[in-house]
Amino acid sequence: MRRLSRRAAAATAVLITSALSLTGCGAPGEAGGSDSASGKVEGQVTFQTWNLKTHFKKYFDGVIADFEKKYPDAQVKWVDQPAEGYPEKLSADAAGGTLPDVVNVSPDLAYPLAKAGLALNLEKAAGKYRGEYLEAAWQSHGMPGLQGVYAFPWYLNTGPMFYNKDLFRKAGLDPDKPPTTYDQLFRDAVAMAQKSGRKIAMLASTPSIEDFGRYGVRLMNAQGTAFTFNEPRGVDLLQHYKELYAAGALDSQALTAQAESAGRKFEQQSVAMNPGSALDLGNFKKDAPSLYKNIGITDAVNNTGKANMYVQGLMVNAQSKVKPAAVTFAHFVTDRQNQMAFAKQVTIFPSTKGSLDDPYFTEEDGTDATRVRVASAKSLKTAVNYTPVLLSDQMKTVLRNAVAKAVQGKQSPKAALDDAVAECTRLLKTG
Amino acid sequence: MARQTALEGRRVTGPRGFPASRTARPFRGSRGIRRQLTVTPWLFLAPGLLIVGGFSLYPFLSTVAHSFTDARTLTAGRFVGGANYQELVHDALFWTGLRNSLLYVLGAVPLLVVLPLLLALLVQRQIPGIAFFRAAFYTPVVASVVVVGLVWVWLLDDRGLINALLEAVGFGRVGFLGDPWLLLLSAMAVTVWKGLGYYMIIYLAALADVPRELHEACAVDGAGPVRRFLTVTVPAVRSTMVLVAALSSVNAFKVFSEVYLMAGPTGGPGGEDTTLVMLVRQVGTGLSGRVGYASALSVVVFVLTLGLMLLVLRAQRREDG
Numbered sequence: 001m002r003r004l005s006r007r008a009a010a011a012t013a014v015l016i017t018s019a020l021s022l023t024g025c026g027a028p029g030e031a032g033g034s035d036s037a038s039g040k041v042e043g044q045v046t047f048q049t050w051n052l053k054t055h056f057k058k059y060f061d062g063v064i065a066d067f068e069k070k071y072p073d074a075q076v077k078w079v080d081q082p083a084e085g086y087p088e089k090l091s092a093d094a095a096g097g098t099l100p101d102v103v104n105v106s107p108d109l110a111y112p113l114a115k116a117g118l119a120l121n122l123e124k125a126a127g128k129y130r131g132e133y134l135e136a137a138w139q140s141h142g143m144p145g146l147q148g149v150y151a152f153p154w155y156l157n158t159g160p161m162f163y164n165k166d167l168f169r170k171a172g173l174d175p176d177k178p179p180t181t182y183d184q185l186f187r188d189a190v191a192m193a194q195k196s197g198r199k200i201a202m203l204a205s206t207p208s209i210e211d212f213g214r215y216g217v218r219l220m221n222a223q224g225t226a227f228t229f230n231e232p233r234g235v236d237l238l239q240h241y242k243e244l245y246a247a248g249a250l251d252s253q254a255l256t257a258q259a260e261s262a263g264r265k266f267e268q269q270s271v272a273m274n275p276g277s278a279l280d281l282g283n284f285k286k287d288a289p290s291l292y293k294n295i296g297i298t299d300a301v302n303n304t305g306k307a308n309m310y311v312q313g314l315m316v317n318a319q320s321k322v323k324p325a326a327v328t329f330a331h332f333v334t335d336r337q338n339q340m341a342f343a344k345q346v347t348i349f350p351s352t353k354g355s356l357d358d359p360y361f362t363e364e365d366g367t368d369a370t371r372v373r374v375a376s377a378k379s380l381k382t383a384v385n386y387t388p389v390l391l392s393d394q395m396k397t398v399l400r401n402a403v404a405k406a407v408q409g410k411q412s413p414k415a416a417l418d419d420a421v422a423e424c425t426r427l428l429k430t431g
Numbered sequence: 432m433a434r435q436t437a438l439e440g441r442r443v444t445g446p447r448g449f450p451a452s453r454t455a456r457p458f459r460g461s462r463g464i465r466r467q468l469t470v471t472p473w474l475f476l477a478p479g480l481l482i483v484g485g486f487s488l489y490p491f492l493s494t495v496a497h498s499f500t501d502a503r504t505l506t507a508g509r510f511v512g513g514a515n516y517q518e519l520v521h522d523a524l525f526w527t528g529l530r531n532s533l534l535y536v537l538g539a540v541p542l543l544v545v546l547p548l549l550l551a552l553l554v555q556r557q558i559p560g561i562a563f564f565r566a567a568f569y570t571p572v573v574a575s576v577v578v579v580g581l582v583w584v585w586l587l588d589d590r591g592l593i594n595a596l597l598e599a600v601g602f603g604r605v606g607f608l609g610d611p612w613l614l615l616l617s618a619m620a621v622t623v624w625k626g627l628g629y630y631m632i633i634y635l636a637a638l639a640d641v642p643r644e645l646h647e648a649c650a651v652d653g654a655g656p657v658r659r660f661l662t663v664t665v666p667a668v669r670s671t672m673v674l675v676a677a678l679s680s681v682n683a684f685k686v687f688s689e690v691y692l693m694a695g696p697t698g699g700p701g702g703e704d705t706t707l708v709m710l711v712r713q714v715g716t717g718l719s720g721r722v723g724y725a726s727a728l729s730v731v732v733f734v735l736t737l738g739l740m741l742l743v744l745r746a747q748r749r750e751d752g
Contacts, residue, residue: 087716087717087718088716088717090718091504091505091716091717091718091720094504094505094718095504095505109718111718112503112504112505112718112719113505113718115505115506116505116506118505251589252589252606252609253588253589253606253608253609255609255699255700255701256608256609256614256694256695256697256699256700257695258695258696261584268590270589270590392717392718392719393716393717393719394713394714394717394719394720394721397696397697397702397713400697401697401698401701401702402701404697404700404701404702405700405701408700408701410701430501430721431503431719
């Protein structure tokens with residue numbers, strides 16, 4: 001009898017535990033938050049950035065000091081997270097209910113947070129500021145299937161392309177005329193591989209979703225309910241990459257390359273072109289001086305005439321206890337004056353109206369850096385964010401695996417992309 | 432009744448020194464003392480039980496429960512029955528992961544059972560400078576797996592040291608990190624290299640218990656080193672070999688870090704090197720992570736690992752029988 005009761009107690013414990021888990025007690029999706037942000041600007045605002053403290057501590061300390069001076073009843077606690085594992089950090093904070101009040105996000109990171117009710121709808125809470133920003137930038141944090149906008153647009157970029165002038169010269173290519181379209185890129189890449197005896201590859205990685213976008217491939221249907229990157233242009237792009245791989249114009253480790261390993265190949269000068277950011281220039285100067293002497297900077301290759309726009313935003317936590325202060329601070333950081341000051345620290349572009357017409361972004365001084373800055377600022381006026389916000393990390397992996405299979409010849413480009421589209425659309429529908 | 436117990440032989444007193452009874456009886460203790468005897472061990476066990484319950488049992492039960500839901504990282508799930516398990520059967524990456532995890536066991540475990548034993552026999556001898564070699568063999572164990580992984584990535588790179596050496600001696604470059612099979616073999620080699628020292632220490636402890644007389648008797652009978660190894664050493668450390676096989680099987684089946692670092696987060700070209708634990712991470716993390724499906728995968732990994740352990744133990748029992 002006693003043994004039976006012990007068993008019963010154990011079974012009850014298991015059932016209760018399972019039931020608690022199944023009901024998902026305390027899941028963030030259930031928590032609601034008001035969209036109102038009116039009230040006094042007071043209290044401590046936690047502000048989280050994404051890998052910015054190392055290089056820009058002084059700038060942010062200044063912005064925070066200015067804010068606290070303007071709003072004496074508010075204080076800002078700044079935390080910075082490393083680049084690696086940022087989505088995991090956000091998901092842990094969101095699930096644990098410890099999401100900071102103001103969070104640095106990109107649109108694809110903001111989407112699941114907005115869907116779970118954790119991002120404040122700024123169309124309602126801060127709609128009065130809308131006119132201060134470029135319309136495309138403001139809309140970039142609008143989410144398919146959700147009404148509103150879920151982050152203040154912050155800094156923009158087009159992502160420059162670095163190339164090695166010396167390797168271009170040795171391959172008989174004009175170092176002052178890097179490829180600007182995909183057709184030119186494919187032609188130059190094959191020439192580079194042939195001239196170097198397959199020792200120098202033009203590119204270190206396989207095409208990402210942005211490449212498909214820049215190539216002119218339609219990525220999703222108009223309703224945002226299905227992916228469409230298996231259309232003929234997508235298949236054509238993949239076929240070209242397959243040929244590049246076979247010709248040795250794509251690095252042999254391109255199928256598993258990460259940003260870090262691709263950058264290393266470029267620094268080793270075994271790869272002639274690689275995308276990067278303005279911060280990379282400093283690294284080249286320090287780590288690869290011989291490369292730095294021969295560095296060329298150009299825009300990313302493009303068939304559409306519309307550059308890719310990388311957008312960073314500042315999201316306000318819908319469950320924040322200091323919403324008025326959080327909204328005011330997020331707006332303060334992203335206002336024209338502070339964005340302009342940030343743009344002078346590093347090559348980023350403000351998302352505020354009129355900023356790109358500042359002489360800083362329109363006048364060249366004869367150096368490569370200003371030439372690219374002026375060209376990028378000009379292209380940003382018509383740029384689009386090619387990465388669909390609905391494309392999750394798992395879907396990106398699906399696409400990447402499909403590309404690898406096609407490039408290796410294990411599947412035809414058409415079959416690989418058909419499978420990838422079917423799987424991504426299935427994941428989209430089950431999400 | 433020739434012998435009396437200690438308690439039966441003396442006068443038993445109750446509380447405050449009053450006789451408990453006039454005739455000596457076996458001591459049963461008061462109700463308070465009995466309760467104390469029942470409760471005290473549990474009090475000692477409580478901290479451990481709380482930790483195991485909170486950090487092992489509850490997460491395990493929670494994982495099992497979640498495996499029957501469509502929970503996501505940021506949204507509570509609905510009960511979906513066995514849908515996740517059905518999906519798993521039709522998921523090509525699951526079968527790739529299972530294949531790779533099993534290959535890892537088949538490739539790495541025999542080496543991890545035999546090579547550390549040979550190393551232990553080498554460093555067991557008391558000769559000058561042997562401490563240096565013991566420390567050298569053990570160093571990879573204490574090195575961070577991330578550091579080890581990155582070092583091997585650099586070594587095996589197309590332009591790394593190993594390819595430079597191969598090129599210098601007339602072989603062409605080998606795409607260790609570009610070919611799915613070579614990548615998996617390279618990751619196995621790193622696992623074996625990193626694990627040698629750990630299992631060597633376990634074998635050293637076991638070898639210390641092997642009686643020297645057995646070796647001497649065998650030698651007198653004319654047995655050479657190989658025969659002595661097979662007839663004396665191996666039988667003497669067989670239970671340790673089973674332990675090493677069990678431990679390394681579980682670790683190999685659950686391999687993550689080495690493959691992740693060398694093949695990248697997508698699991699090699701086209702996901703061909705994905706292991707089961709990598710797949711759990713791939714689908715279950717991030718802001719859109721499919722917690723329900725990842726939980727189902729985790730439960731399957733648990734069941735398979737348990738099965739593997741039972742197989743090893745059963746093989747041991749059969750040997751003993």
